[in-house]
Amino acid sequence: LILYMPFDDNTSSTIVYDYTKNNNNGTYTGNAKYNNSGVYGGAISFDGDMDYVSSGDVNALDGIPYMTVSAWVKVNSFESLDAIVYKLDSSPGWFLSMYQNDDAIMGVTDDGGDYQYYDVVIGINVWQHWVMVYNGSGVDNPTKIRFYLNGAERGATGGAGSMLTTTPLTSHDVRIGAQSGGGGRYFNGSIDDVMIFNVSLNSSQILDIYNNQSSRFSSQGNQTFSNVNVSSAGTENRLNITLKGYQFNMSSNISVSINQDGNYTSLNASGSAVNLAFSSPADYVNITFNY
Numbered sequence: 001l002i003l004y005m006p007f008d009d010n011t012s013s014t015i016v017y018d019y020t021k022n023n024n025n026g027t028y029t030g031n032a033k034y035n036n037s038g039v040y041g042g043a044i045s046f047d048g049d050m051d052y053v054s055s056g057d058v059n060a061l062d063g064i065p066y067m068t069v070s071a072w073v074k075v076n077s078f079e080s081l082d083a084i085v086y087k088l089d090s091s092p093g094w095f096l097s098m099y100q101n102d103d104a105i106m107g108v109t110d111d112g113g114d115y116q117y118y119d120v121v122i123g124i125n126v127w128q129h130w131v132m133v134y135n136g137s138g139v140d141n142p143t144k145i146r147f148y149l150n151g152a153e154r155g156a157t158g159g160a161g162s163m164l165t166t167t168p169l170t171s172h173d174v175r176i177g178a179q180s181g182g183g184g185r186y187f188n189g190s191i192d193d194v195m196i197f198n199v200s201l202n203s204s205q206i207l208d209i210y211n212n213q214s215s216r217f218s219s220q221g222n223q224t225f226s227n228v229n230v231s232s233a234g235t236e237n238r239l240n241i242t243l244k245g246y247q248f249n250m251s252s253n254i255s256v257s258i259n260q261d262g263n264y265t266s267l268n269a270s271g272s273a274v275n276l277a278f279s280s281p282a283d284y285v286n287i288t289f290n291y
Contacts, residue, residue: 002060003174003196005053008041010034016044016053024174026055032177038192039072039127044176048077048188052178058196061087062169065136066200067108069096070209071176072192074127081105082187084130085174085194088112089181092168096132097185098122103157104147106132110168114161118147118154127192129210135200136165151210153203224260224288237278241287243271257288264290 004019005026016026030051034042044053061067069085075098082098091112099105101122107115122128131148138144142156144163172180176194177187195209230239241256254271255264258278265273278285 001195002198003055003058003194005194006041007034007038007044007192010042018055022060024055024058026053028053035190038190043190043192045190046177046187048186050183050186052186053176055174057171058174060198061167061174061196063166064198065166066198067134067167068197068199068201069132070195071130072127073130073189075122075124075189077188078122081185083175083178083185084187084191085176086178086180087170087172087174089172089179093170093172093180094167096130104130106145106147108134108145108164108167109161110164114163116141116145116159117157119157120149120154131206133200148206151207222288222290224286226286227284228287229283230285239276240272240274241276243267254289254291257290258285260286260288
């Protein structure tokens, strides 16, 4: 997974966070902004007038023979050619886009003339899951580029040129909601949960992503570890607790309580909470994490 933007973090007015280890964070341009009405959690809304999110030139997406681009899309209105995800200005590059009101169009091209159409009924104000799967070893355009809508593969309806066998080496930025470089082809609507892989996902994996739309993340919950032996704590009735492997990212907020006494202490950036008191001498306690 090269880039993953779930758009669930609203702590910055300028940065759009990439949740992978690759730190391909993006920036807002124009009126692109966070809203809390995504498929799950937040999403980014675009008004079709020079707004987009840019992650800069993601070099890991250049010169690769396999790729998958996944996004949830809700259209307010459309023109003739509206961008979903682009790494293409004039040429070369690759793109995933709407075309008029009844097609998806996508391509991996050296001159802008290599693309494939797929029949789609574009819903207005309805969330749809769009996935482009690229496999440069395919024998023709329909086998090099496949398209899935809401978990189901769609048939190719036309195209032109001959897709490249690897994605081009290009300095174009990855843009969500607009064409790279000089811009244009601005999207009007909302986009959620953009994922870009350097592998070609299969149909089962794509269906799994589509079906995972309701409870993939829990915005809040508790995990209790019962009857934890603390007999070595002596008579101080205080504990230091560290959560191993903890990573403090963006708005992470995990807190801990002993015996669920109603008092929660937030973990610090190292995943620790120190000098926690509990009310009575005991050899065993219950430790609850809230997230």
